[in-house]
Amino acid sequence: MQDWWKATFPKGRQTLRITDANGHAVSIAYGEKGTGKPLFLVHGIGSWSYNWRYSVEPLSQYFRVICFDAKGYGFSEKPVSREKPDHQIIELERIMRALCLDEPAVVVAESLGALASLAVAEDYPKLVARLVVINVSIFPKGLPHWGMLLLSQMPLELLETIDYGRMTYLLAPLVREIMAIERRSVLFDPSKLTELDSYWMSYPFIELSGTVTKVAEDLQIAAREIRHLQENKPNLISKIQNNLERIKCATLILWGKEDSWFPYSDGEKLRDRIPGSKLKILQNCNHDASSGSPDAVNAAVLQFLWDTDFLNQ
Template sequence: MSDMDRLAGIALSDWQAQAREFDFRGHPLRYWEAGQGEPLLLIHGFPSGSWDWHYLWQPLAERYRVIACDMLGFGFSAKPRRHSYSLLEQADIQSGLLRQLGVSNYHILAHDYGDSVAQELLARDLEGERRIGSLCFLNGGLFPETHRPVLLQKLLMSPIGFLIGRRFSRARLAENFGKVFGPQTQPDEAELDAFWRMIETNNGPAVMHKLIHYMAERPVHRERWVGAMQRTPVPMRVIDGAVDPISGSHMVARYRELIAEPDTVLLEGIGHYPQIEAPERVLAGYLAFRDKLEQSS
């Protein structure tokens, strides 16, 4: 990966050392908090955790109060094997953490699985007290009709998903991430080690087939979630790695069809993990979005 696209990141061991713990319905979850200013909630994707934001963490903390947690079943949080995982519960977790931290109004930056959690939070925002100041999506399945799951995801969803999960390994992780990262921005060995460490902690492979059922939840909630995006007064931006085979430029094309006055930034040559592959470009795109909001307010 080019040094030009590389902010100074945080080693996974240092990231772990900064973790704090909160309890959600008897499950110990890990969260991180830094900085001051307007609260900014960072919501990670599948199958990793909040370390995904490590390149952006310090630059964002210089301007905002950044908050992130490893959701239930992810990263360094609890991964109960007999649990029925749900995107709606993950939204409850985010809301619960914000309440515990005394946060009422906040902004969101989300990725992948986290996009769906953010969509649920946006729908709740529209139905209740308006608390979300802005929402920025990175690559994710905002529309079920444009989501193109890779073979691993399809296998995890199948009747043999539990076996696929148990056999998941660092080698398979490297193989699958190699397909979704951009051709010139492939993860290096240290990054793959960190991703694998997040997944393997607390026997994560044993629950991957349970977590993957978020793919079945998306069509169920599509009308509510897409409807919320179409009706909300909350400013939104999409920053998207264009060559992502799962939710790249084809997803952005659909976003432009369905969302009025769409604000989108396509990162050419970048894949599914833009905050890892091109963190400086994501940071520039995000700060420009926020600066525009401040100028118009």
């Protein structure tokens, strides 16, 4: 099987060392292509850089495109220490600083990655020149998928036993098929998911120990934060919601008309909360926009950057 990193990025998979939210040194996997101003592609929960496979080449014609795997995901390190609720926000900010030396970047992010990106734009406005968020989990009513609910309720100790006992490797065909079913469910056209896609999307869960545990841990954090949101207890989501007016960069909100996880009315609500933001509804698009509707996503991103004079600077 051809190495996806080598096939996609001139230098293949690179490694960045950062200090994570717990104060530990961790390795972050990333790739970059193109020259010019930096543009980050930020994946959602349970996925990794492969989700942006259709965007790297088109956007690299105009930008230095940077794809990275969040800690615990894809090919990045998976430490056993327990996580803080805001660890993805802290680590996204540190990754951006390390790779851009504080140069303001375009951030294109989806789902949970978009939620973290909203927080970074609120707290570190000098880091974000333009922001595009896609199907962002900013007004959640609950975890949107049965598989997420299942993982969020399993003891992490049990999942660690499964992970480090390589049980997912031993059950690779079953794991790959379950993940294929899950990915098809968030595509408007399920037939777009190829056998190669199934192989690479499931690869970290099958081949890289710790992936299942770290994804489950983030799901448990998300479930707890959503529950606290509903109970009006202190939580990270309401903090991000309450600070949306602090986002000063030009912002585009993209939402799949057929998103089965979060309704596009959430996008309308978000547009009303971010000063000067624009909302574009993507037709024939489910939750997984980067994989299912990449042409529409890429075109919308480039048009937004033209309209806000970023490509002319």
